[in-house]
Amino acid sequence: MKKSILTLALVLTLILVPFASFALEPPGYEGGINNENNYKEVIFITGEPIEMEGTFTKNIKERNKKGVREKTYNYNYDLKNLKLGATLKRKVTLTETYEANGKQTTSQKNLDKYSETFKIGNKTYKVDTEDYQWNQGQVVQETGLVEYYAGDWSARKTYKVDKGEEIVAVQTIGNLVGYDSPWSATQTQTIHYIIEGNNKLKEEDAWEGTATVETSYNKTKDYNYVENVPNQISFKGGFMLTEKHDNVLKYSYDLPKLEGTGRNMGQGSMGIDTNPIITRLNIPALRDIRGLDSEKEIMLIASMDGFPLNNQILGPHTSVSRGDFARALANTMDIELPEMEEETNTRRSRRNKKNEEEKPRYIDVPKIHRNYPYIEGVSQRNIMIGVGKGRFEPDRELTKAEATTILIRLLGFQNLAPIGNYSTGFKDDSSIPHWAKDHVYMAKELNIIPKTEYFYPNRAITKEETAQLLVNFINYLQEQLKYDYRENILNN
Numbered sequence: 001m002k003k004s005i006l007t008l009a010l011v012l013t014l015i016l017v018p019f020a021s022f023a024l025e026p027p028g029y030e031g032g033i034n035n036e037n038n039y040k041e042v043i044f045i046t047g048e049p050i051e052m053e054g055t056f057t058k059n060i061k062e063r064n065k066k067g068v069r070e071k072t073y074n075y076n077y078d079l080k081n082l083k084l085g086a087t088l089k090r091k092v093t094l095t096e097t098y099e100a101n102g103k104q105t106t107s108q109k110n111l112d113k114y115s116e117t118f119k120i121g122n123k124t125y126k127v128d129t130e131d132y133q134w135n136q137g138q139v140v141q142e143t144g145l146v147e148y149y150a151g152d153w154s155a156r157k158t159y160k161v162d163k164g165e166e167i168v169a170v171q172t173i174g175n176l177v178g179y180d181s182p183w184s185a186t187q188t189q190t191i192h193y194i195i196e197g198n199n200k201l202k203e204e205d206a207w208e209g210t211a212t213v214e215t216s217y218n219k220t221k222d223y224n225y226v227e228n229v230p231n232q233i234s235f236k237g238g239f240m241l242t243e244k245h246d247n248v249l250k251y252s253y254d255l256p257k258l259e260g261t262g263r264n265m266g267q268g269s270m271g272i273d274t275n276p277i278i279t280r281l282n283i284p285a286l287r288d289i290r291g292l293d294s295e296k297e298i299m300l301i302a303s304m305d306g307f308p309l310n311n312q313i314l315g316p317h318t319s320v321s322r323g324d325f326a327r328a329l330a331n332t333m334d335i336e337l338p339e340m341e342e343e344t345n346t347r348r349s350r351r352n353k354k355n356e357e358e359k360p361r362y363i364d365v366p367k368i369h370r371n372y373p374y375i376e377g378v379s380q381r382n383i384m385i386g387v388g389k390g391r392f393e394p395d396r397e398l399t400k401a402e403a404t405t406i407l408i409r410l411l412g413f414q415n416l417a418p419i420g421n422y423s424t425g426f427k428d429d430s431s432i433p434h435w436a437k438d439h440v441y442m443a444k445e446l447n448i449i450p451k452t453e454y455f456y457p458n459r460a461i462t463k464e465e466t467a468q469l470l471v472n473f474i475n476y477l478q479e480q481l482k483y484d485y486r487e488n489i490l491n492n
Contacts, residue, residue: 029073029109030155030191035272042270044170044211045159047256068099073092085120086118092113093114095110103143105142111133111134114157126160132155137152144383145411147180149180150177169197184219184481186485187216192212210253212252214251220478221478222241244276246272248271249269251269252265284303286299288315288316289314294464297467298314298463300467305331306467319397320460321371321395322394322395322397323371323375329378330378363390397460402461403466404443404448407469408448417437426444428456432457433457440457446480449469
């Protein structure tokens with residue numbers, strides 16, 4: 001029995017490799033939001049909040065220097081506030097270095113060059129590189145499909161006003177937290193400013209204030225079923241994918257009043273969206289799912305080629321194999337697949353002899369297997385791996401417990417389950433394998449699996465159940481995960 005449990009555990013083990021792509025790049029190094037054409041931020045150095053907007057450009061270069069991965073960021077800002085007649089020009093160069101350690105990658109950003117000139121009325125505020133210290137540390141953890149990351153930074157810069165008789169010092173403490181998944185990505189920053197103004201000639205003009213800026217950068221891919229209006233058309237409707245970025249900036253401040261006594265306290269917000277990218281999905285040929293409660297879910301997964309597009313018969317109540325689940329997972333989660341090219345005789349003859357003798361990853365998954373590219377794709381990312389002795393068992397049925405375990409491990413949430421003896425709440429809780437219990441518990445808590453009386457963990461998962469499970473997983477990535485990283489922070 002112990003050997004059987006160990007074997008099943010090995011079947012589902014994910015060897016996690018950090019990709020550290022930090023795919024959701026915010027617009028700059030702190031505190032701004034943008035879309036394709038416009039950038040916005042708020043500054044407080046005059047003693048009042050001033051909303052600025054204009055253009056922002058960036059150039060990012062990546063290289064490996066003596067085995068150390070580096071990124072160089074160059075940012076250029078050209079901002080205005082037409083109502084107040086204010087202008088801001090800023091140039092920033094940062095270098096980020098990475099260090100991988102198992103599942104995690106840490107990075108360190110440091111300031112290389114900096115210049116900033118802000119003009120309002122008859123005053124000019126200027127910062128040079130020597131008057132600015134800035135650094136940021138960040139860590140990312142890769143779970144196989146989702147990246148989670150967090151970072152902190154501190155900074156201090158000094159603005160010299162006009163000839164330098166007046167200076168404004170700004171101390172910054174910031175943190176960020178975020179994630180990146182195939183269906184959504186969110187990064188939320190919280191930045192605290194302590195601002196001090198001093199005049200060498202007029203000590204009584206000294207002032208101090210504080211401000212907090214919260215920014216949230218969001219990318220969401222939504223699906224929507226669109227019915228066709230005309231009756232005389234070969235298909236009733238189909239699914240549309242819409243990818244959109246929406247960014248929110250909220251700020252609060254406690255500053256001195258420019259005239260009179262007391263404090264100038266308040267808050268404000270800004271938002272900016274990108275133009276959505278719309279993709280229409282293919283129309284599946286399935287005919288044996290009409291009238292099922294799960295018809296829309298099956299159609300969505302099939303529209304993404306999770307089930308074969310051109311098959312008229314799916315068999316929604318038939319079981320799903322390991323290879324078929326790899327296909328459904330790869331195509332619904334945008335997992336990169338190996339290139340599959342038909343070779344000509346000339347190309348084949350030119351191949352390196354070493355490549356000709358290269359053994360396949362699994363002895364039971366030849367290139368002619370219907371699910372070969374999908375199995376390769378999930379194996380390269382270590383999302384699903386073999387069962388030992390060079391085998392994948394692509395045609396073996398997958399159980400509900402195994403499918404659920406794979407998805408929760410992709411989220412990395414299995415360790416959030418209770419410790420010790422607890423119940424998942426299902427009446428067949430005792431039938432859930434030990435290695436799957438934490439995953440089933442979390443899947444139920446996150447509404448990825450339904451809260452029914454029985455779970456039937458060792459029953460083979462059907463195509464209909466696979467569609468429902470994957471759509472629930474997609475919905476979680478789209479909604480609940482984003483809510484936790486955005487509203488829970490901004491509205492706290």
